Amino acid sequence: ETGVTQTPRHLVMGMTNKKSLKCEQHLGHNAMYWYKQSAKKPLELMFVYSLEERVENNSVPSRFSPECPNSSHLFLHLHTLQPEDSALYLCASSQHIQGFNEKLFFGSGTQLSVL
Amino acid sequence: TQLLEQSPQFLSIQEGENLTVYCNSSSVFSSLQWYRQEPGEGPVLLVTVVTGGEVKKLKRLTFQFGDARKDSSLHITAAQPGDTGLYLCAVRYSGAGSYQLTFGKGTKLSVIP
Numbered sequence: 001e002t003g004v005t006q007t008p009r010h011l012v013m014g015m016t017n018k019k020s021l022k023c024e025q026h027l028g029h030n031a032m033y034w035y036k037q038s039a040k041k042p043l044e045l046m047f048v049y050s051l052e053e054r055v056e057n058n059s060v061p062s063r064f065s066p067e068c069p070n071s072s073h074l075f076l077h078l079h080t081l082q083p084e085d086s087a088l089y090l091c092a093s094s095q096h097i098q099g100f101n102e103k104l105f106f107g108s109g110t111q112l113s114v115l
Numbered sequence: 116t117q118l119l120e121q122s123p124q125f126l127s128i129q130e131g132e133n134l135t136v137y138c139n140s141s142s143v144f145s146s147l148q149w150y151r152q153e154p155g156e157g158p159v160l161l162v163t164v165v166t167g168g169e170v171k172k173l174k175r176l177t178f179q180f181g182d183a184r185k186d187s188s189l190h191i192t193a194a195q196p197g198d199t200g201l202y203l204c205a206v207r208y209s210g211a212g213s214y215q216l217t218f219g220k221g222t223k224l225s226v227i228p
Contacts, residue, residue: 002157002159004157009212040220041220042119042218042219042220042221043158043203043205043218045215045216056215060119062208080149090157090158092157100146100165100207101146101165103148103160103163104148104150104158104216105159105160105161106157106158107157108155108157109156109157110157
């Protein structure tokens, strides 16, 4: 148990569906992240939030829309996805975003399949 | 563009054997972390190294940070089936966006009982 909970664990959706991924952290951290993990690729940072403010959007397509209503919750809203968006989506948190010693705590991920 | 390479990509060994996996960067980094990811789970931090030449031990795992701060190795002694997983190295570079971690593709380790 890392203190970061993601739901759902698995999601299958069609290209015209709208769905949301949810992440909750119970660690009192100030920073939260969305990562994408695809086969044969390194983890890709998608979005970074610090104290509910978005500080990074790594050229992610607009069909992915993040939301951070408070420092404990993070959502990733999905719409009109493509099959190549199928991947494991990982949420993580850290005490702060800066600092070379900063540790990331990951959730178990949502395995997404787009048909 | 900074490149982070991990080798080998795959490793399958018998229980009780020793192994070493490597992480190499094209640029100097300010810190490096090793994570282990088990199937169906997210990565879990094993160690952070920040000083060139630093060596850290965690039970049967030994982590080394190269003197030039461009490489690191992870050595496992007497591997156990519980060591099976994906080993990821992640680095922070200095400068703008220094809060970002750059991950390698990982080494997938299988320890056969």
